[in-house]
Amino acid sequence: MSRALLETLMDAPYVARFGVRLEVKGTELTGVLPFDNDLVGNPLIPALHGGAVGAFLEIVASGSLLLSQPMEKLPRPIDVAIDYLRPARAQDVYARAIVARSGRRVANVRAEAWQGRTDAPVATLHGHFLITPETSDTPAG
């Protein structure tokens, strides 16, 4: 785990501004995006902005990578594909990610966001991240 880097990830002004929280229980990480009017994209539905939900999924994916193994730097997204399955309502959003494969340079992550029910996801993300795992010859940090 890279606890210091998890803190760096969460301390970023953007992440703090939109109130994203990461709840770690053992090896499992759940992201929480508390509802805020500033996250609304279309007030007529009302639905959260697709970009806000996408960004939240990216943060949860990065957090899960940091939890999965010690790293020297924050993961950097190479590409992401986000599917929007239903409108994200004016409520809190939760997300979890699965590290499908983590190599020496690149990791493949899938993440899913939901609101009321875990079996009714609002969006999913599939992405590749550039990672810098700690090697045995680098000091532990």
Next chain:
Amino acid sequence: MEDDIQSRLDSIAPLIVEGSPHAVALGFRIDKLAPGLAMMSAPYDESLVGDPDTGTLHGGVITALLDHVCGMAAFGGLGARDTPATLDLRIDYMRPARAGQDIHAEAECLKSHGLVAFVRATAHDGDRADPVAMAQAAFMITKASKAAQERALKAMRGEHPL
């Protein structure tokens, strides 16, 4: 026909930015709108930084800007009547944005038919030839987006409160 779409774009589209709290929170501006084409920008803002060491804007700002600009291009491409919902959005992050630079994004609706529109977009921080990110997205006019649009039009005509 094109003129009709342009006049609807000119009247409705600014509301889609000013009426969107997230777009307002991120400071989005519309630079140009034409049927099937949209240009928007996000000003650099220290409160939206993703990496305090480098001062780079958070990827989320670019994700939201690309989603929004693609949605605007799809809206015009579909005739500027109903606001479409994003079906999927695929983004390639070519390089980190430079600290202190505004992000500019432009989107083109490649094809639209019936309820679906296909869009491609580029985001850069000053030099169009050196993009920060590129996106490809599909949009669709859904039941929820159609119902929302009808409520908005009724409200504009004063028939029904929002």
